[in-house]
Amino acid sequence: MSALRKSSPLAVTGKYLALGFYIAFALFPLYWLVKIAITPDKLIFTEGTALFPSEFTFENFQTVLIATDFLSYFKNSVIVSVGTAAITTAIAAAAGYAFSRFAFRGKRVIIALMLITQMFPLLMIIAPIYKIVAAVGLLNSLTSLIIVYTAFNIPFATFLMQSFFDGIPKDLEEAGMIDGCTRFEALRKIILPLTLPGLGATLGFVFTAAWSELLFALMLINSNDTMTFPVGLLTFVSKFSVDWGQMMAAGVLALVPSCLFFIFIQRYLVQGLTSGAVKG
Amino acid sequence: MTMIDTVEPGKKSRARPSFYFRYMVEPYLYLTPAIVLIALVMLVPLVIGISYAFQAVNLLRPFQSGWVGLANFEALWSDRKFWLALTNTFWWTLGSIFFQFFLGLGLAMLLNTQFHGKRIVQALVFLPWAVPTFLSALTWAWLFNPTIGPLPHWLAALGILSEPFNILGDKNLAMWGPVTANVWFGIPFFAITLLAALQSIPGELYEAAEIDGATAWQSFTKITLPFLAPMIAITVMLRTIWIANFADLIFVMTGGGPANSTQILSTYIFTTAFRKLDFGYASAIAVALLGLLLIYAAILLVLRRKLVKI
Structure with a gap:
């Protein structure tokens, strides 16, 4: 035009x-x-x-890495984000595959429930989650964060994975199944290799989301050993509000992982959304 | 062809078990982990959260708990801070969505044209979306700080501020800080979704319009806008709800201050739960916010149906 x-x-x-x-x-x-x-x-x-x-x-970076707890925050954040991304992607890939390939009873209800989880204010469940996590003794543990973040990210990741599976012709695994594979073998050997870009994009999305989550981490974690990067940086800011150089050096360090992932996934963004828009 | 895959040899009735398996069991093998997690971590707490709104649940006063009926909502009705937060939520959401949408639309239209280095430009302008929210908030808070940030000096040089001071500390101006950060962070979202919609408009329409002598403005209002309208309606609705719920930026930049001038409902929920540990009252505010958002979504959906009919 x-x-x-x-x-x-x-x-x-x-x-x-x-x-x-x-x-x-x-x-x-x-x-x-x-x-x-x-x-x-x-x-x-x-x-x-x-x-x-x-x-x-580069003194500020040196000080931040050596003299403060940032390496520990960084490590905690990496554990939480990688754990969340891996588990979410596996679960969402399975669910997205089911939505893409099966017509079954209860499908509409499940999709509706997933959409509801995207509409209500997440802060609504911050109090119940705190009480539940406290009751099972998981306060101040990274496991609780991984479980909570995984659940938060599953609905969106599932819809994303579904759109990637929709883009792969059904004939491929049907041919495999005629040749004697079970459906799961066909999925593992034929379909999964083709969805690797989709899996990568989903991993990236979930990783970034988990990397930047602040409010639930603030509520569920208050011991210095298990703080994630956002919580650690925020307490650092309120404690040492004059050390500008160090705070910004820490900020730059927090920026690096999500920017790396972003460079990797950004070309799928418009592509994925375009195919979604065409489907209506 | 439909039954071939799951028929097991040696079964008497070949069709029924495989039918049952395919439509009732097999999909759920793939779905169970997702359903269980969402139910346990989101839906059950949601129901509990709504029930908290009708109870006294304060961790600082553990012995005064129990059902209190509508007492939390009565307290809410006469809470001056709640009404202030409601007004602030309105301005926060309106200001953010207005600038995000129009700047995002402009960017999408620019990116839909041809120019050199488009891939790099696209990656650069979408970058704010990748910045973790807490970091965007801190960065903008620092930019507005006259000691280390240039913005107050620029604003003073332009005559907008009488002298370089931190607008985040000024009761009348503070809301502009988080709104600016939110616009910065949110432009890429609108640009990406609208760009995707723009790319699905058939190019022949523009060629035909040009042959018929349409001006650029005419093809924008008669072709582009009608094609974008469904996407605009859905993204604006989802984004409005999302922004109204979005507490991180304000919580980090101003904490709701000064004098509650940037307190919106979602930050009020969070500070009530996080600092006062008053879960009952926090849940009552959350239920009120949810109700308002549902009313908003219902109005928008009815409007959309009416407009589409005509």
Whole structure:
């Protein structure tokens, strides 16, 4: 469509200016985070608001990694996020496969229940969850976080996996089953290798969601040993609210894993949603 | 062809068990883990949470628990903070969704054209979505801090602020802080969904319109908008509900302050549960919020049906 339209130089300039605005708006806060993190402590107050630091240092990162508990928070967050992502993806792949391949009794009810879980305020269940987790003695444990996050992410991950399975022709596993495989063997040997991108995207989504969850972690964890990164960073901020360089260095460290995953999954985003939109 | 797969040799009635197996048992083998987890961790607590709204459940006063009927809601009705939070929720949601939607639509239309380096640009402008929420909140809080952030100085230089101070500490301006952070974080969502919808519009329509001499504005209002309308309706509705429930940004940036000027219902729920450990009252606020959101969704669905009929 755009090739057809006569584009005046003014319109082209306007387009690139607008794109420039969006890029600047998206990146500036992140640039600032990195900038303060690499500014030496002695310059923070004199040059705190200058666009570029006149010297830079990695001292803040060193201090954060060695002298504080951030490595432990980081490790806890990795355990929780990887655990949640792996378990959720396995469970959601099975459920998504069932939605994609079977017509069965109760399907509509289950889909409706899953949609309901996406509509109500999650904060509504923060009090009951706290009491249940306390009752079974799992407060301050990473296991409770993994279980809770897994359940939260299953509905969306299931719909995502279903759309990936829908994109694979049914004939493939039917052919396998005619050749003597059971359905599960056909699923494992024929279908799963084809859904690897879908599994990767789901893993990425769930990992990022678990990595950034704050409120439930704040409620369920209060011992320093089991704090995840968001909780740890927040307590750090309220305790040492003057150490800007270190806080921002910690922030940059928290940013790295989710950005890595994002680069990996972003090309599936529009693709996956486009096929969803076509299906209606 | 339908029965071949699950027929086991040596069975007398070949069709029935396999039919039963395929329609009643096999799907549930795949679904059970998901159903069990969702039921135990979300649906059962949801029912318990609603029941808390009619009880006194305060961990700081463990001996005064029990059913209290509508007492929590009566307290809510005369709670000045609740009404303030309700008003703030309205402005927070409206402000966030307005800027997210229009900036997101603009970005989607830009990305739907051809230009050099599109892949990289797309990855860069979608990046805020990948930033963990607590980190977006902290980053923006720092940007608004005149000691280390440039924003107050820029705003003062532009004459918007009389002097560089932290707007997060100003009762009248504080809400703009979380709204800005939320817009930054939410533009990619609208851009991605609307871009997907834009890409599914057949290009021939624009060619035909151009041959008939339509202006760019005419093809936008007569082709693009009608095609996008269903997607816009559903995303705006889902997003409104999601933003109204979204407590993280405000909780981290201002904690609801100063003087409750940024307290919205969801942060009020969280602080009541987290700081006061008053689960009964927190659940009553949550039930009220849920009710309001249901009314909103119902109105929107009825409107949509009416509009589609015409």
